[in-house]
Amino acid sequence: MCVPHDETLTNPARNGCNSAHGDVASTLVDTASAFAVRTASEKSDAVGLATIQNSVASLGSGVGDLIGIATVIRAGGHVGVTRVPVESETPTGEGHPVATGMTNARLFRDG
Template identity: 45%
Template sequence: MSEEFAAGGDSPADAAAEMQAFVDRHGYLSWLGVTVEAVEPGRIVMSVPYEEKLVNPDPDGTPVVHGGIAATLVDTASGFALRTTFEDPAEAALTTTDLNVSYLRPATGDLRAEAEVVRAGGSMGVTEVTVTSERPDDGEEATEVAVGRASYRLFRGETA
């Protein structure tokens, strides 16, 4: 992990703490229990713990996390990863312009998203995200449950 974070020189731990504070103030993200696990320039790792309030009703009794939770992680992790490309990530202005999520298999445990910036230009940014889920029932390691790509309008030096 890089010792430098963006242009401000904050440590990755400081950046993660600042981003976690934003999540904690955000009604929906805090309700989901989103945790910022790691931050590097152009990359972020976030997670959401498994909770019964997040599962779909399933006729066969297997609790499956609602797909919207994975989609939220793709969108949120993308925006946070792109924030790291701004001089002041805490003051970054950006908005989602396109979001694509492909579901690979049901999520049955905690979710973890790793977002990587593909490109962050002057006005547009693109990310790729992998979402994994723990599989507590069978003792297997985490497995990919969704992949996504997001595009964002970046407002560098202007307001959204």
């Protein structure tokens, strides 16, 4: 999942390097996790969820688009767990770690 860089979501810096606010990465982790856990189920449209815990550690500044790819660690009957590394593209085109997150969600399955 990608959050395009947007100046309105940055922390202004004196050096002109406006990095994304940390809560943008946190929201990305939570949202990517929700989609990943839902798609891990055979009937993804029949799975509701609520985030129990969203833990995000900041690793660096994100000055470009933020990209997070969620990996489902566990999608059991009632709880789903994901891990999401978040990267940002540097001006030289390289991936730069911005944050790493882990989310636990309560799953609500129909039937």
